[in-house]
Amino acid sequence: xxxxxxxxxxxxxxxxxxxxxxxxxxxxxxxxxxxxxxxxxxxxxxxxxxxxxxxxxxxxxxxxxxxxxxxxxxxxxxxxxxxxxx
Amino acid sequence: xxxxxxxxxxxxxxxxxxxxxxxxxxxxxxxxxxxxxxxxxxxxxxxxxxxxxxxxxxxxxxxxxxxxxxxxxxxxxxxxxxxxxxxxxxxxxxxxxxxxxxxxxxxxxxxxxxxxxxxxxxxxxxxxxxxxxxxxxxxxxxxxxxxxxxxxxxxxxxxxxxxxxxxxxxxxxxxxxxxxxxxxxxxxxxxxxxxxxxxxxxxxxxxxxxxxxxxxxxxxxxxxxxxxxxxxxxxxxxxxxxxxxxxxxxxxxxxxxxxxxxxxxxxxxx
Ligand SMILES: Nc1ncnc2c1ncn2[C@@H]1O[C@H](COP(=O)(O)OP(=O)(O)OP(=O)(O)O)[C@@H](O)[C@H]1O
Ligand SMILES: [Mg+2]
Numbered sequence: 001x002x003x004x005x006x007x008x009x010x011x012x013x014x015x016x017x018x019x020x021x022x023x024x025x026x027x028x029x030x031x032x033x034x035x036x037x038x039x040x041x042x043x044x045x046x047x048x049x050x051x052x053x054x055x056x057x058x059x060x061x062x063x064x065x066x067x068x069x070x071x072x073x074x075x076x077x078x079x080x081x082x083x084x085x086x
Numbered sequence: 087x088x089x090x091x092x093x094x095x096x097x098x099x100x101x102x103x104x105x106x107x108x109x110x111x112x113x114x115x116x117x118x119x120x121x122x123x124x125x126x127x128x129x130x131x132x133x134x135x136x137x138x139x140x141x142x143x144x145x146x147x148x149x150x151x152x153x154x155x156x157x158x159x160x161x162x163x164x165x166x167x168x169x170x171x172x173x174x175x176x177x178x179x180x181x182x183x184x185x186x187x188x189x190x191x192x193x194x195x196x197x198x199x200x201x202x203x204x205x206x207x208x209x210x211x212x213x214x215x216x217x218x219x220x221x222x223x224x225x226x227x228x229x230x231x232x233x234x235x236x237x238x239x240x241x242x243x244x245x246x247x248x249x250x251x252x253x254x255x256x257x258x259x260x261x262x263x264x265x266x267x268x269x270x271x272x273x274x275x276x277x278x279x280x281x282x283x284x285x286x287x288x289x290x291x292x293x294x295x296x297x298x299x300x301x302x303x304x305x306x307x308x309x310x311x312x313x314x315x316x317x318x319x320x321x322x323x324x325x326x327x328x329x330x331x332x333x334x335x336x337x338x339x340x341x342x343x344x345x346x347x348x349x350x351x352x353x354x355x356x
Contacts (some may be wrong), residue, residue, distance in 0.1 A: 014277065016274070016277045016279055019233050019280050020280060023236055024288065027288060030237070030241070034241070
């Protein structure tokens with residue numbers, strides 16, 4: 001019985017822990033999004049349009065992020081060009 | 087100088103109105119002059135929880151639109167001195183409230199010598215909730231130990247920090263307090279529910295207090311009595327602690343463990 005309780009206890013324990021782990025990841029993600037300036041999505045679209053004039057790329061291959069480091073704001077553009085081109 | 091306190095959560099049905107009613111009544115019992123305002127236009131409930139639903143003549147929207155004075159619309163509580171309720175409108179639509187109108191009402195309450203103005207926010211993160219928090223000096227974020235409630239609380243914290251008057255004007259930020267309610271120590275111990283420490287760590291705000299899940303809350307609302315006024319039940323004790331801590335008393339947290347609860351039962355025979 002004790003062993004059964006122990007095993008059940010372990011399994012249940014993991015559900016609250018799972019909740020915490022999932023929230024930790026989600027909140028970090030949503031906080032960075034919430035801080036992103038309103039112009040970011042529009043700017044991303046326009047940059048994509050410019051690039052599309054010269055190379056064919058998948059929309060998902062352009063990553064834009066805004067970070068803060070040592071008091072500086074860093075705008076990072078990361079573009080993966082399709083293989084064999086560019 | 088009146089302090090404006092918003093009771094907010096993002097997610098609906100977590101205990102904002104329950105908390106607003108008890109927090110306001112508790113502050114008034116301490117001798118402060120308190121107004122509690124229902125911002126849930128179209129879905130008013132605070133009047134029911136406070137037991138004054140049959141005494142509503144004028145409401146918040148009437149005052150904002152200049153159809154009644156604040157003095158005419160405030161309902162004086164019959165049990166607690168210095169406690170006044172401003173009901174939401176049941177018939178108008180949400181757009182009846184304006185930022186300037188709300189600001190004017192708060193100014194009037196300041197001029198009337200109120201110490202605290204408690205704003206019971208509607209659920210959500212849209213206009214109604216943003217109006218309720220706009221003028222806040224302090225925020226009581228009501229959260230349940232449950233994933234979607236914690237997530238929504240985090241969003242509302244972001245809005246407090248970005249879209250309130252204090253944030254926009256670059257004043258000192260809103261003071262944030264966490265009220266963790268509907269807490270079930272049995273389920274926490276069994277690992278089925280997020281523990282207090284987890285929620286505090288995730289949201290990273292100061293804990294004002296934990297309110298246990300309790301049948302007495304429903305009973306109190308059935309009779310139109312803020313639960314803090316029910317003597318000798320855990321939820322009432324929890325809200326009294328919350329008021330004391332808010333006023334600066336250093337009280338240890340209670341209602342966190344199963345043992346504690348049974349001790350409490352022994353003492354109060356509940
Ligand atoms: N500590 C508690 N124990 C048990 N039930 C509770 C507790 N706190 C609140 N409740 C119940 O939860 C329900 C919702 O409470 P309440 O109306 O205060 O939430 P709310 O956040 O104001 O909801 P809304 O978002 O609709 O305005 C009510 O039925 C209330 O009785
Ligand atoms: Mg409510």
